[in-house]
Amino acid sequence: MNAPLNITMPAEASQAPKAYKLLIDGKHVDARDGRTIERSSPGHGFAVSRYAQAGAEEVEAAVQAAHKAFEAGHWPRMKASERATVLLKAADLIETRLEEIARLDALESGKPIAQARGEIGGAVDIWRYAASLARTLSGESYANLGDAMLGVVLREPIGVVSIITPWNFPFLIVSQKLPFALAAGCTAVVKPSEMTSASTFVLGDILLEAGLPAGVVNILAGFGADVGAPVVSHPLVEMVSFTGSTRVGKMTMAAASNSLKKVSMELGGKNGQIVFPDADLKAAADAAVFGGFFNAGECCNAGSRLIVHAAIADDFLGAVKALAEKVRVGDPLDDRTKVGAMISADHMAKVAGYVIAAKTDGGNVYSGGGQRASNAGQYLDPTIVRGVTEDMAIAREEVFGPVLSVLTFETIEKALHIANNTPYGLSAGVWSASIDTCMSVARSVRSGTVWVNTFMEGYPELPFGGYKQSGLGRELGKRAVEDYTEEKTIQFHRGQRTGWWVG
Numbered sequence: 088m089n090a091p092l093n094i095t096m097p098a099e100a101s102q103a104p105k106a107y108k109l110l111i112d113g114k115h116v117d118a119r120d121g122r123t124i125e126r127s128s129p130g131h132g133f134a135v136s137r138y139a140q141a142g143a144e145e146v147e148a149a150v151q152a153a154h155k156a157f158e159a160g161h162w163p164r165m166k167a168s169e170r171a172t173v174l175l176k177a178a179d180l181i182e183t184r185l186e187e188i189a190r191l192d193a194l195e196s197g198k199p200i201a202q203a204r205g206e207i208g209g210a211v212d213i214w215r216y217a218a219s220l221a222r223t224l225s226g227e228s229y230a231n232l233g234d235a236m237l238g239v240v241l242r243e244p245i246g247v248v249s250i251i252t253p254w255n256f257p258f259l260i261v262s263q264k265l266p267f268a269l270a271a272g273c274t275a276v277v278k279p280s281e282m283t284s285a286s287t288f289v290l291g292d293i294l295l296e297a298g299l300p301a302g303v304v305n306i307l308a309g310f311g312a313d314v315g316a317p318v319v320s321h322p323l324v325e326m327v328s329f330t331g332s333t334r335v336g337k338m339t340m341a342a343a344s345n346s347l348k349k350v351s352m353e354l355g356g357k358n359g360q361i362v363f364p365d366a367d368l369k370a371a372a373d374a375a376v377f378g379g380f381f382n383a384g385e386c387c388n389a390g391s392r393l394i395v396h397a398a399i400a401d402d403f404l405g406a407v408k409a410l411a412e413k414v415r416v417g418d419p420l421d422d423r424t425k426v427g428a429m430i431s432a433d434h435m436a437k438v439a440g441y442v443i444a445a446k447t448d449g450g451n452v453y454s455g456g457g458q459r460a461s462n463a464g465q466y467l468d469p470t471i472v473r474g475v476t477e478d479m480a481i482a483r484e485e486v487f488g489p490v491l492s493v494l495t496f497e498t499i500e501k502a503l504h505i506a507n508n509t510p511y512g513l514s515a516g517v518w519s520a521s522i523d524t525c526m527s528v529a530r531s532v533r534s535g536t537v538w539v540n541t542f543m544e545g546y547p548e549l550p551f552g553g554y555k556q557s558g559l560g561r562e563l564g565k566r567a568v569e570d571y572t573e574e575k576t577i578q579f580h581r582g583q584r585t586g587w588w589v590g
């Protein structure tokens with residue numbers, strides 16, 4: 088039995104929650120009806136932030152501001168080099184305020200501060216990468232259509248983009264979308280999660296300081312039904328870039344269809360790590376623990392299914408369990424913490440419910456399993472469930488908590504069957520010393536990313552997104568800016584046009 092956690096209250100606990108106003112047309116404004124949303128730190132249990140809560144009027148004002156900035160503003164028309172300068176300045180300012188932003192994300196989401204610093208550092212890199220893409224975006228030309236014709240394909244910014252983000256990586260995910268939309272010359276209405284909006288508001292201030300014109304980025308805190316849904320169905324919004332659950336993603340796509348908006352969807356995952364007997368088992372065990380418990384398992388990419396060869400299962404799982412028990416669960420603001428708090432009591436109960444159901448269905452808790460008592464906040468121990476079969480809810484649904492389900496196989500065909508036997512297709516991992524095995528798995532798994540002898544690494548240069556119900560489209564990579572553009576074909580005819588149809 089693990090000892091109860093003793094959480095130290097940070098300085099913020101004795102202060103009033105920090106207030107954030109909406110950002111509309113370059114101005115910081117309260118909601119007209121004065122409503123606010125208060126966010127408590129899930130790791131400490133005190134009110135950390137209070138955001139102005141947008142409603143229908145603010146949605147309309149934000150979309151109109153973004154539309155005006157797109158139709159008549161300088162941003163879509165300026166040289167890409169000038170846009171890149173603003174993005175680079177923003178990256179520098181994010182870097183300067185890295186500690187402050189990381190602390191906000193840790194306080195609001197419960198993630199460990201050391202991990203949050205890594206995410207904000209990663210975001211800085213993405214903003215810089217997007218700046219480079221702004222300058223290399225180009226279209227096509229066709230001089231091979233006969234002497235009288237020159238065909239030119241332009242890439243123009245698509246217009247006003249609605250950006251909707253979840254709570255699990257608040258600053259990182261907005262940074263996977265917004266800099267590319269801006270690089271293309273788009274304007275945006277951004278809706279962060281109602282639980283983790285603070286760092287997105289800081290980003291709004293940073294962008295204004297970096298020289299972004301008023302109205303180009305508008306930020307609304309609020310709930311999905313009051314803000315997300317009306318922005319998505321607004322006729323002046325041309326594109327929806329959504330990251331969140333598959334359930335809400337489907338609703339969002341349906342709403343966006345009213346005016347045939349372009350959609351980009353980054354949704355849930357049920358990712359498998361497949362471990363073969365010839366793998367570097369020490370590295371694989373570490374990756375199994377990292378994949379299962381990083382960000383308390385509240386991660387689209389979590390390696391929540393450990394698919395192990397039966398011949399090594401006992402020894403390998405012994406090693407995984409030993410590592411899992413060493414994972415430090417605790418105060419998100421403690422530099423040594425690896426697993427912080429769960430996002431909410433409701434969510435923790437849902438995660439715990441999956442473990443209870445698995446036990447009823449014949450699985451057994453091999454390690455962890457307990458809700459961790461603490462003087463403040465909500466915590467779960469890293470948990471490993473053995474005896475999981477493919478039909479169990481814990482093997483099929485996105486648990487989104489620090490719970491690793493173990494399934495076993497004897498042949499590569501069976502391993503692949505298990506890996507693919509899910510409606511999701513976000514990512515997968517394979518561990519083997521054999522190039523044949525690694526390539527067979529990598530080629531046959533139906534997912535957007537496959538890690539070979541590593542897990543959950545990310546680089547701005549590499550596209551990221553899902554197969555099947557894990558999403559639609561890709562983020563990052565060299566085409567990330569193109570996603571926020573429309574193609575326009577222009578045909579230039581030269582000389583007299585004669586002998587054509589009835590003329």
Ligand code: NAD
Nearest residue numbers: 252253254279280311315316331332335353354355356387
């Ligand atoms: P969620 O779907 O509940 O909410 C995501 C966002 O959508 C929030 O801002 C929410 O307010 C908003 N929203 C809710 N209802 C809406 C509606 N009707 N119209 C428009 N917007 C609406 O997801 P969550 O709980 O915040 O995040 C966890 C989920 O996100 C998990 O499923 C996870 O896998 C997924 N996720 C995916 C990726 C990826 O890159 N594939 C990354 C991170 C998280």
